[in-house]
Structures are given as C-alpha cells and as structure tokens.
Amino acid sequence: MQPTNKPSSWLQQQALLHPERPAFLWKKESWSFSLLAQLAQRYAAYYGAHIPQNTKRVALFSKNSPECYFSITGLWELGIEVQLLNRRLTEQEWLFQMADAQTIFLISDEPLAVPDFIQQLTIPKTLPAVPETHYIDKGYQEQAIASIMYTSGTTGRPKGVPQSFANHQASALATQQSMHLTQADCWGFVLPLFHISGLSILLRSLRLGLAVYLYDGFDPIAIEESLQAKQVTVLSLVTSALQQLLPYLSATGYPQLKTLLLGGGPITRPVVQQALAKNIPIMPSFGMTETCSQIVAVPTDEVAGKIGAAGYPLHGVAIKIGDPKMAPGEVGEIFIQGPSVIQSYLNHSQTSAWTQDGWFNTGDLGYLDGDGALYVKSRLSELIISGGENIYPSEVEQVLLQHPSIQEAAVVGREDVRWGQVPTAYIQVSSQVTLAMLQSYLQQSLATYKQPKEIYVVHALPKTASGKVLKRLLLTEERVKYIDYPLGT
Template sequence: MNTPNWILQRARLTPERVAISWGEEQWTFREVAERSMDIARKMRGTGLREGDRVALLTSGGPETVFLIHGGLLAGFELVMLNIRLTEAELAYQIKDSGAEAVFTDDLLLDRAPDSTAVSRLLAGEGTDFEPAALWEEDRTLTIMYTSGTTGFPKGVRQTAGNHLSSAVASVLNMGLQEGDVWLCAMPLFHISGFSILCRSLIYGMTVRLQTKFDAEASAKEIAEGSVTTMSAVSAQLVRVLDILESQNQKASGNFRQILAGGGPVPSPYIRRAEALGIQILQTYGMTETSSQTATLAAEDALRKTGSSGKPLFFNRIRIDGAERPGDEGEILISGPHVTPGYVGRFGDRPAQEDGWLHTGDIGRVDEEGFLYVLDRRSDLIISGGENIYPAEIEQVLAGHPAIAEAGVAGVEDERWGQVPAAFIVARKDVTAEELEAYCRERLAPYKVPKYYRFVGELPRNASNKLLRRELRDKFELQE
C-alpha cells in the first residue's frame, strides 16, 4: 500500500495550522513544507540522487526539522546520528551505513571531519525536481543505530509503513483532540523524538520543540496548559514533578498525559504525578519497533505496577516458550511497526523469524494480557533514557594494555536510574583515573563507567559466560 507524501499532503490539508513552535517562533505546515522543499533542492543540488543514503548530525531545534523533512522530500534514506557519540563511534556508523554524504551542524564539524556544514549546504545552489507524490510502504525513511549485544551497533531500517502504523496505533490508544500540542524534549535522532515528528504530520498536530530537555520550561508549559502531551523518561519526569511541587503548582486542565519510556516508572512517582493532575502512560518499545509496542493506560498504572501495559492495536506480543500466563521467557513482537531488517555489518541478519522479532528482552504476560519486562535485553543499562550495552564498554576496556578482563553492569543511581560500573581484572597496575581517561577518549560520556572495581576474577557460568547479575550483586555488597 502506498501513502501520500506526508509533508506535502499535510501542507495541502491544513496549510495554516501551526506545525512547529520553538521559543517565540512558530511555523505553519505550509511554511515547513516550503522551507523543507528549498533544502531538498539544495541537497539534490550537491549531486545526490533519490534513494541515496544521507546522514544527519544535528543538535535539534526547527532547523533540524527542516533538514529532516528536506531529506525526506529529496527521497533519501536518512541515517540519524547521535550527537553524543565520539568521533570514532560516528565514523563507524557513517561507514557502516554506506552514507553518500553527511550534513552536520557547524559546531559539530570536528566530530565528523569529512562532512558538509549545514551553513554551506544552505548557501548552495538548488536543483529543481518533482518530489514523490506517494511513498511506498516499504520505502526506508530512516536508519537509526542501536547497540547490539556483540558490542557492534546495528543500523535499523525504519520504513514509511513502520512509522505510519506506529503513529496510527498510538493515536488509537491515546486519542486526539483539537488543539493538541506535543512537547518534544526528546532528541530528534532518537526514535522517541522522531516519532513525534511523524505523528505531527499524520495527525496535523503542533509540536512544541525544545532543543534539549529543559525541566523548568517543561513544568511551566504543563502548568500553563500551552501543551497537552509530553514524552519523557523517568529521570526527566522526576525533575518536572520536583519543580511543580516546589512551586506549589499543578498541571493545567488542558494538559492530558505524559508518555513515559525508558523503563518502569516507580509507583511513588505515579502517585505524585496524579496528585498534580498528570496522567502517566508507561510504554515499552525500541528502535526496531519504531517507538511504542505496548502502553499501560493511566487507570491501570497503580493496579499493574511495573507493567508496560498491553500491545497497541496492530501489534502482538508473546513470550517464547510460555505455556501459561506468568511464564517467563524472551519477548517476541509481531506487527507492521517491526523493522524489515538492518544495514551494513548486520545487513544479512534477518530481523524476524516466522514473522516475530526476537527482542532479547525477558518478560512475562499475566492472565489479563499485561506485559511485564523483567530484564531489558538481559544486561541492558538504561541511564537517563539512553540505552547502554555492557559489551560495548567491555570491548573498549579490553583494549587497555593493563587489563586482563573486564565486566560491566548497571547499578542504581538516584539521578539517572542506572549507571555503568566496571569490574576489572588487571594484569598490571592501573588506576581508576587512568581507565576513566581512556574510556572518555573512546566512548560517549553517558557510556563511561561511573565506578571502577578491581577484582581477582569475574563470575562466569559453566559455559564461561559472564554473569553480570552477580556483578551487580557484588557491587551492592561492597557499598
């Protein structure tokens, strides 16, 4: 099935409705389409052709929205790069994706030395062309990288059909009202942020942009009712609640809900939010599923503490090997929102087996059909909403000449939820300070271990597999 070009179709349907609001500025859908089409012509003017893969390394804000929409109008597959990565990490993703070009914010040029500055692109000459009126369902719109358990990031393909089914399933669950405004404080290079842009075009809804999360501004907008919905992770949610409580404010009657991802929201936070007039909708999703797969309704939040809810309308979830409700096993997902596959190093690996995505997450489904995620991809560390895989950090540490073995596990942290802790078997003298400096040169800041523990050996099972849960237990005993 083909779908109308979302950008052009929305500009035709509601041209004067506000699409993007940022600070004191705003742009209608017509203005967004015009700005984006101008950028699309300039992108094509560099010699790029429809179907080319193009990477974007941008900080956010309205100019990033125009650049994204311009790339889609030009017919490119957009590789969304995380600005928090190191130069080496970015170089790997750019090469692995096969990107023909990289467009980078001027202030980020040192992170991707061979890229083209956005200012240079905008100053260039454009080439006239006719954008596609229809987008094929299986057309890849975006590629986003998510770390794999091997330590090598995987480039996940997300098609027009994936994004469309995700957006429609979300609105069937959450509803849509006239005047809805979604506060987007999530990075646009993440599926959490990008999916809000997709919903805006498909619903005809205004997006209130923040270049980066601003807790004070978010609390003010929620209290004033200038926004109706927000996406957040637990760490952001808590900061907003703290501010509202400290100022003795509540959410405006216009504000409807916060969509909370990045792990379960503790019951005390839900109670605090309810007291402030805020509904919390907890979700479970991943890059491979173009955002939400399951969502917990606000009325079930306390009754089903720790649950991620039920699958959205088009989606199915089952527990591999489960014979009865409550049995634990790997979470499998099926639906039109699931990626058709990967690119680069993992391009030959099938994303689905017999129509099911094997998530690697362990969970259970109760007798009412509510999903409980017991361990995010077994050893995944979720720190402030960012996914961190221990294997990637271990691989970096293993390259240090003083290290014989390294194991990494997530430990509890009041601010970030979890942070990585490294357990080191040293072959010669080395300090924690030296290891931190070594990691900072090779890893994004949020991946750098916050603790270093020197041990005689690492816990392993009979198959010599590292037991990271035992590392976590060991850390707690040492505290």
C-alpha cells in the same frame, strides 16, 4: 481511473488540507503546515542542488533545531534516506555507523573533520523561497526507508535499524488510537531527533496533522511554564527527565495535559507513584528502535491499578512470551509482531532475531498477566543466575531506589565459584549511608540470594550516548573508573 493530484508527501498533504494549522513550535516561533512545507522545499532545493544525483542515503549530525527539522523534511521530499547520528557519540563511533551503513555524505550543524571519502555540507540557516509550482514530491513511498538509526549499544555493538515510512505510519496510527490524539493536540518533547522517541513524534505530526513543540533542551521551568500556558497537550519524557521535572510540577495537575508518555528504557516505580500523586496522566510504555518507538503502553486511567506494567499491545501488535508460547505469569523471552516492527537489520545482520514464522525476539525477558498486560523484567543478557535461582536486576534496583539515600542503582551478576553468579550493586548516593543500614533495609524486602553481595558507591554510572546504564562495563576493569569506594566489607 483518473490520476489524482494528491501529493505523496505527508507534509504537503497536511499543508493542502489545513495550511494555517500550527505544525511546529520552537521557543517563541511557530510554523503552520503551509510554512513548514515551504521551508522543507527550500531545504529540498538546496540539498537537491548540492548532493550528488542518485545519492540514496545521507547521514545527519545535528542538535535539535528548526533547521535540523527542515533538513530532515527536505531530504524526505527528495526521497533520500536519513541516517540520524547520535550527536553524543565519539567520532570513532559515528564514523563506524556511517561505514557500516555505507553512507558517504554527511550533513552537520557544524563543520567536522572527516576522512576524505566523506563529502560534507553544513546545514544552512536561511534559503530563498521556492514557488509552489516547483515543489518536489519524490518521497514518502510506503516501503521506502525513511530513517536509519543505530540501537543504543547497551548490550553490544549497535545494530543498524532501517525504518520504513510504512513502519512509521503504523506507529503513528496505533499511537493515535491509544492516546486518542486529535488534530487539536500539541505534542511537546525535549528528546533528541536522532533518537526514535524524538523522531517518531515528528512523523506523527506529519502523518496525523497535529502540532509539535520542540523544547530547546531540558529545562524543567520552561516545561512547567508551557504546561501552565496550556501550550502542550501531550508530553514525552524518559524516566530520568520526569524525575527531575516532578518537583516543579503543580500538585493540582494540568487539565489540558492528556498524556505524559514515559518510555525509552526501564521505568522506576517511585517515579510512577510520584507522578500519580501529582495527578499527572502518565502512560508508561515499552518500545525499541526496531519497533519505531512504543509498541505497548498502559492507558492513563489504568496506571494506578497496573504499577510496574509496561503496557498492553498497541493496535496491530501481537506479543507472546517464549517460543513455544508460555502461560500467563511465566517469565520468558518477549517476542513481538506488528507493522511498526522493522523487517530486518541493515545489511541483513543478526537475522537470528526473527523466528521462521516472523516473530521478532526483543532480547528482553518478561511476562503477560491474566489481562494481557506486559511486564518487562530484564534483558536476557543481564539476567543473574545464582545457585540455580533467577535474579532480575531491575527487582533489586527498584528496592535500592526506594531507599531515601540512593539516587541511581545498577545491579549486575559477578562470577562466583560457589554460586555461579552473585548480584553486585553500584549505587549513586544523595546522602551518607552505611553498609549495615543498607543490609538491614534490603533484608526487609529481598530474599537472601537476591541481596547484593558487594555494594560500591559510584560518582556516576557508565551510560550509553542515549543515557542507558552500560552494565556490561560494570563487569570489566573499566568499572574502577566509576567507583568512589566499596560500602564496607
């Protein structure tokens, strides 16, 4: 067979196929695939000269910025694994993640005080051009690790997740099919690149040849303007961001907006209903760091008939409930298989998450309906068992959130001598509400055993660096830091 000159780099492939097509937009600037490939090469040349030879992995600590993107793509051209550190973590937390991954080289957007054994570089702003004849092309090997991220740490210590190019490719191709993506699409997002929901969008752009529009932080007005200007055809948001954006959105919708992908954590029903009322083509989804973002999603035209569903399995994904498998409608642990699911955690920790025959246990509880749509009820670790009855905290939270005075709600199971556990609610309110008012409201929608036995008003809920409620803290003495007052007695 004749050797081909096709580069293995996804970015260089796109630059060869359609050099002038827009690849990356940021504020008022834009880069075509050929310009982006050039920038990636400048950063590859710089990092290649400054990072010790044979370095397998580097950590990256940066806000979203063009230079952060150029750095990631430059490191991939060099065949170096990029460990993305959540910039909202404390120093102790990200140093733990570096130590756990045995990463000793750090690239950051500002100089940081680090222990002596860590070498450090700051991301350069400008770099000299590289002639095309000198382009480096050592990366993007299918089974090679592209990125390492730690899970959010919602249920315990974060786990190291090595995501291969093959995992990302499977996720990109399945997403292309479920969203009917074409190369004319432009995908907007405010999500951090250090989170899988953000990074996966860049990988889709590089693999599929579509443009990405990276917003400079969450500004509902700027997002609405870009929708008006028809710049963005796909938008990714987490539920809380959509909730804040909704009042700014036009009631007539945006004809060029194909999909608003919603994911990253639990999706509340009121948000779905409000988005539908504004003709926003939302696509609820479910995924994890371990699955390289969404693995199930609800097609936009089916959302109205499947409110509360997390979605149908994407191409190549298999789902079963329980081990052994349970019937439709029965709630059990959610097991998944598919090419975007990682093969093991870093350092081969927590091997118990995989069954002998290769199913990955998500740690979440849910059920499949008769049509094969998945509904996520709760994390197994957050399930409340009271007097032998199962209480799914999300069910109680959804009811609380539909009360006009409640902005945020978290329900956890408190130990109880008589019942084993009883539900306790922590709520953030937007207007005054009394215990009697809430009790009569809850009685209308929830069986007595599901009604919270204690309700606390908080000024904020404890959250992980990626914005998820840290329910495990609400079960420790730390909870008092968040409580303003108990709602009656």
